[in-house]
Amino acid sequence: MRQLTYIGGNKVEWWDVPPPRLQDDRDALVQPLAVTRCDLDLAIVHGKSGLAGPFALGHETAGRIVDIGSAVRNFAPGDLVIVPFQISCGVCDRCRRGHTNACTAVPFRSSYGLKPVCGVEYGGGLSDLIRVPFADHMLVHQPEGHPLSQTAGLADGATDGFSAMARWLAQRPGADVLVIGGFAQSLAMFAVQAAVARGAGRVVYLDDHAPRLAKAKSLGADIVEAPAGLLIEPPGLFPIVIDAAATDASILLAFRATEPNGICQRMYGDFAETTPVPLRHMYGVGITLKVSRVNVRAELPDCVAHVAAGHYHPEHVITRRVRFEDAHEAIGDPTIRVAFVRDGIA
Structure with a gap:
């Protein structure tokens, strides 16, 4: 599958990599359909973050579930979901306190698109597929009637x-x-x-x-x-x-x-x-x-509710929309915020 990869300096490339597979019966596989660029991504691709490549890029993701493990109960293939960028289990002591940025079930600071900060390559949103562990806890249903490009940014920024x-x-x-x-x-x-x-x-x-x-x-x-x-x-x-x-x-x-x-x-x-x-x-x-870093999974439902109610409009911050496959050319654009969207997706 395709994966946008940060190489180093200001260089990014599309790499062909093995697609992720279900590794646990609590996993889901999600096809990213809309990804927004975090401010940190811009620093990374301009070589200003101090993070060494190569690693997969993209961590503000909304997409479609394509497969689930046998223990997943709250989601089904075809569901549209928001994928929080931090990996968390939902049941450890820290997660139960709402500190989903420091889950003890995974390496500290485990995140999509940020391998150097946690030491684990979880893949990135600018890929054809990502694996989501602890899917029943991690994933959040896309609010009906709202475009994925509006909600992808809720995964982080x-x-x-x-x-x-x-x-x-x-x-x-x-x-x-x-x-x-x-x-x-x-x-x-x-x-x-x-x-x-x-x-x-x-x-x-x-x-x-x-x-x-x-x-x-x-x-x-x-x-x-x-x-x-x-x-x-x-x-x-x-x-x-x-x-x-x-x-x-x-x-x-x-x-x-x-x-x-x-x-x-x-x-x-x-x-x-x-x-x-x-x-x-x-x-x-x-x-x-x-x-402090945001506790995305703990705080995400309230933000989704404000979007669904029309009180909050993350899409108004987007200053450029490009095709998903053109992410390699646009991710370094200094404009305020970029949305990468697959053809046919709002």
Whole structure:
């Protein structure tokens, strides 16, 4: 079968590889029909992630089940499903606590399309077929009447951005929000969407990139154009600040923009081993800093419900749609978000 493979540097290739097979009676095989590009994928294919190839690409996947193991009860061949990018069993202590990003039944950080972070090649969404272990737990039914390209991103980024914002606005209803855009360019847009949908007061988006500023404005944010490198004084103080730029400058700006006893969430860690963090300032002001990977499977159902109800529109963040077979040419496009869709699939 075909598998889009990251080789190294900025090189990707379609490889012919053996198709996956059912290995356990709890497995399912899924044909990816729509895959969206995560912000991390863009860094990978530009050689900026530090992850060494070769490995399969793509981890935001929606598709069709083609086969199931004998123990699978909740799904059948032909069902349309969303495939969370993190592998989790659903029954270990961590999964039961909702920490599906750290399932103890599989190697730590097990994920599709990210072999270097876990040491296991689970395959990638930009392939003809993927194997899904623990299918009854892992898979989520596609909401009826919604295109697969709309929901594929819920496998990672669209859930990450929405859940981060929804969590804090549940604690502080109606709070003003600042989103600092940059590296995590689509995560920032999902956070803007979530802030608007969940009733934030003022939603401000700050960036030094004109296309992202325009997209954020179209999603309902007030925009602040910053100079290159985000070397700017904060545009006020905010109870909730989201740093989606993932630079030293952005985290310092985010802290300066967080009001006393406010919340700052960094949407990525860093590609460097250490990051300068002004603990004295944080202590004096009383800032709560949140940095963590999303628990996709635990948080996905709520996001699917908001999409089904028309409250959340991940498809509005997509800035380019291409044929699945052209993924090798388009995956490095610097545009905000790319959807790879098989012919005949919405």
